[in-house]
Amino acid sequence: MNNVYTEILLAGIDLAWQTTKNPSAVALGKLAGDTLAVTRLEPALYGIENIRSVLAERSLHGIAVDAPLIINNLTGQRPCEKLLSANYHSRFAGCHPSNQTLYPNALSVQLANQLSEMGFQHLGSTDTPWQIECYPHPSIVEMFGLPERHKYKKGTVAERRFGQIQLAMMIKSLATSSVLKLSLPDDFLKLLDENYIADLSGKSLKSNEDGLDALICLYIAGLYQRQAGAAVYGDTIDGYIWVSTVQVASVSPVPAHPLKPRPKPIKQKQTARPKTGITEDFRNGTTQTTTIGYINKNQQRVLGTRGKPGTDHCAKAYKLECLSSNCCQRYGTNGTEIYIRKCPECQGGRPGIPY
Incomplete structure (x- = not known):
């Protein structure tokens, strides 16, 4: 296949690991020579269908998916995740674990199997339909020459907005890349607009994040099709991750601060507080499973307790954080159920409690 003169239709998918509960985003684009033109962007799709x-699309040729496409291990991390994390842990771009205990009958694996039946081969030749599992965090580090993972998924609303604006600047810089140019139609430029992002919150902020992620996945698909420099961690038997290793653009360092300066706190007269046992700071509990940093089998991490009573008998409420990829939900739970707790957002766990 002549990659220089033939238009090749590619797709990038930011796949929610619980696709029936959380939205996924898909970006389509046509690759012609050294230019990848975005043709369609769907930032909120529910379900595999x-x-x-x-x-x-009958002419779809290649697909890059941000999700684990092959999961054979019952527990722990896949071999490819261990290898990648060993290389990128110091740059804060390691992997969360994927296994059959956390993700039984994973929808991402179902999608990959369906694509395989349609003729899309894992790490296939660029002359035939292919699919790859990608992981944007390390690829973004390499593509833009960053010292560490770009942060835009966690933090306060202001910090997430600012992180998205920085990522949008990186994506816009791809328009002049000497490796692969990215062309965006005017209809999609809103997603990269600083003023637009600065007003987002809640689901709209998350939806914009997913759209940007899908564009990154699409660009990674373009790099794969053009056979740009890359590292492959793992294999097509027990799972793999394709990471771009070529720098495609340079970005000016931007100070990592929120969009708007936080107002200075107003000094107020201190008044004595009643002794309730509740403190402002989070602290450890008295057992292993209530210690800050403890992670249960469902990848829920303890962030501590303020001493607030829970809803179970004689239990205290604890703050937990979900470590599953693309979730990061924080919620409250009783200390007595931490060891078996599931995330209410992505694992079907019970709703959280005040903490």
Whole structure:
């Protein structure tokens, strides 16, 4: 296949690991020579069928998916995740674990199997339909020459907005890349607009994040099709991750601070507080499972307790954080159920309690 003169339709998917509960985003684009032109962007798709309907383009040639496509291990990390994390841990771009205990009958694996049946081969030749599992965090580090993982998924609303604006600047810089130019139609430029992002919050902020992630996945697909420099961690038997290793653009360092300066606190007269046992700071509990940093089998991490009573008998409320990829939900739970707790956002756990 002549990659220089033939238009090649590619797709990038930011796949929610719980696709029936959380939205996924899909970006489509046509690669011609050294230019990848975005043609379609769907930032909020629920369920595999809706994703497949977007991918039902007869001429679709390659797909890059941000999700684990092959999971054979019962527990722990896949071998490819261990290898990648060993290389990128110091740059804060390691992997969360994927296994059959956390993700039984994973929808991402189902999608990959369906794509395989349609002729898309894992790490396939660029002359035939292919699919790859990608991981944007280390690829972003390499593509833009960053010292460490770019942060835009966690933090306060202001910090997440600012992180998205920085990522949008990086994506816009791809328009002049000497490796692969990214062309965006005017309809999609809103997602990269600083003023637009600065007003987002809640689901709209998350949806914009997913759209930007899908664009990164699409660009990674373009790099794969052009056979740009890359590292492959793992294999097509027990799972793999394709990471771009070529720098495609340079970005000016931007100070990592929120969009708007926080107002200076107003000094108020201190008044004595009643002794309730509740403190402002989070602290450890008295057992192993209530210690700050403890992670249970469902990848829920303890962030501590303020001493607030829980809803179980004689239990205290603890703050937990979900470590599953693309979730990061924080919520409250009783100390007595930490060891078996599941995330209420992505694992079907019970709703959180005040903490």
